[in-house]
Amino acid sequence: MSQDIRIKKGLDIKLKGEAEKVTEDAISSNVYTLKPEDFHSIIPKLSLKVGEKLKAGQSVFYSKANQDIKFPSPVSGELVDVIRGEKRKILAFKIQADNEQQFVDFGIKDPKAMKAEEVKSHLLEAGCWPFIKQRPYDVIANPTKTPKAIFVSAYASAPLAADYDYVLEGKEKELQAAVTALSKLTEGEVHVSVGKSSSSQFAGLNNITLHKVSGPHPSGNVSTQIAKIDPINKGEVVWTVTPQDLVIIGELLLTGKFNAERVIALAGSSVKAPKYYKTKIGASIDSIVKGKLNEVSKRIISGNVLTGKAKDLKGNLGYYDNIVTVIPEGDDYEMFGWNKPVFKKISTTRALTFSWLFPNKKYDLNTNTNGEHRAFVVTGSYEEVFPLDIYPMQILKSCMYQDLDEMEKLGMYEVAPEDFALTEFICVSKQPHQEIIRKGLDLMLKEIG
Template identity: 50%
Template sequence: MSKDIRIRKGLDLKLKGEADKIIVDAPPSSIYAIKPADFHAVVPKLILKEGTAVKAGEPVFYSKYDDKVKFSAPVSGIVSEVLRGAKRRILEVKITTNGSDEAINYGKLNPSDANADQVRSMILESGCWPFIIQRPYSIIANSNDIPKGIFISAYATAPLAGDPEVILAGKLEAFQAGVTALSKLTSGSVHLCVGKESILKNIKDAEVHTIKGPHPAGNVGIQIHKLDPINMGERAWTVGPEDVAIIGNLFLTGEFKPERTIALVGTDVKESDRKYYRTLVGANVNTLVGTVDTNNTRIISGDVLTGVKLSNDQFINFYHNTVTLIPEGNEYAFLGWMPFTRNHVPSNAGTSFSKLLGGKRMVDTNLNGEDRALVVTGEMEEMMPMDIYPLQLIKACMAGNIEQMENLGIYEVAPEDFALIDFTNTSKLEAQEVIRLGLDLMITEVG
């Protein structure tokens, strides 16, 4: 049965630089990359060596700890480089495309007629399994698990994030096929959270929930908490809306085609270039942004709260639908520590006109202060819609106290749920990093 969700806690960061709702094809990238760093806790084992010809949808490497989970090439071409770091750790597998669009065909399969084993096998073999993320821990799902529910958030509230309604334009048939396929893999329901006027309200084989509220209402972890909280020993899966369409397209066509629609946003993007660009997973970021002066502009794969910094020659994150360009915080306001001196930037502080006057604001990377003591102020609780104590959970993670972490709700959270706390807390604490380290400890000690 569907359930409406209303979130009251949180904060909408209204920033300048949003993308027009126009979709165009991005210039093709000559090189694509699969980056193991995009897949937390995955240790890659190479299947193809440098110089090997590869087809789109052909597995390039697999997970050491779950060899059924494969990572496939987004394009056909040649494995041109395996970039390694310290201790020969694989950083990137680069594929130089030959432009032939030659792809492996796994055979069409009607998800309505398929059983769970057939659906699971096809998703695993094609390389679509990495799109399925497990909660707790926010890692790629175990290929043998049966989750109690699968959650899809088609409601974006992160600053300047790509609108799922635009991203899924022309992909509703594939999205429906993906939802139907995923419904075969859970003992419970597929939960789809949408806005009030969503085009996805009539999707079948899912419980459709209407959600409303400020960020982080669009975070799938918040939605899980409101619909079916995770307890110790339970598993739930999450899948991004465009990733559902990629899975659905696999069943409709038999081919792995990881199309990615990227919103190019931010005040350092020319207004005429702020659009949605269709490309493929692993594309080089310079196909969207060109050559950027990274001394003065930061390129972010993702949104400003949770994204990853990129250089001109790097590649867009496997899961991201947004690329953001904002000024580097290398200019400092005179007497910037005084109230009412930085009113052009967004703030939740009562001493800022930006909060009192509202409207869209500019943002840069300046931290506006140094590290400070971690004290009880109540500001973290204002940003956390879950029924947990965020400050106490952060402290438990810092102390490595597993029992306290369990009692305080570590199984329900992911780093992105603490992104607003990163932005608003006066201590300048990197809460997302602390929570990620706490989750990694739980993976090691509890599993």
């Protein structure tokens, strides 16, 4: 039996360039890249030397704080380079892929027969533990703690997001194996949220509590769902996993192989024919977008337009990303843009803007911020798009002046940077909300733990 979650506050940003539900194989990437920056708060330690051969699933590096947390290679091949920055900080690992892939055999497992410690040890050994993240702090889960619940959001509400119902077609066995295994790791429930009108693969699975979500973005954000289902209090921990990472965990259990394959959406108004592509974690951006983009100035983003990271053709697909978005670069200047009616942009206000008259219209937006960074202006607009029972302006300011007590009282344990993507989008002050929250969470993790 499902439980409904209805979100009223938020904002749907409808953009042109939604991916057609057709899947093709992307060009095989020659080099795959793993970046420690994708795993927040992790200090990497090398598991092997440059020039050594490795199989898919073999550890490339591990966490300095906990050597049991390993980060595997998505392909078999050779570790050809370790890129370092200032003070020899490791920035990236480059792996040259073999033509014929070989996998480490971790053994086939029956999740029903496994005990909690067996599941945990198996996921740690095979390198699947980084797929499990924890709240508070939005970092890789601490394997020594037991969460009060595990949350999976199978409803994507972000602009141009990949359709989970489509990309998970035929993956019921893998999903069932994964949720059965994860259910052993918590004394509470495995909560899965799907769209209210979706025909999700999760609907017929066991060992889960199903929730149907409706409402504007950020209704698909896992923080929004946690707040409605089982809010986090001080001293409590919950874990989160994305649906496509569940597939990798399930395939590991059923086949004994770490298969880093992803079905990603290549979307955006600067893409000639937006559609879905099969690729692997860490693949080069060039292998995904080559020959598929319009000949205009454009911004390539690994992730969605609100939370993703800008990439060039030499960049790589982010470890947790299942979409590459390409939109026009906002490098033009609009004369008197602040003093004339606006028809081609989205706005939450009705002052010389008309997007509220056309709620279903799709827009071709660029990256122009339409203004410069300035001091916070109190407008009350953040609360209109922020569904959590938290004061967004106050919590942002408490992060800026680093008042830990105030951050705790205002609900910092419940949030992640992505929850402030919409407030950042509509911010008239052009403040970097997600960066402010990330720094605040880092401070709390350091000082409070």
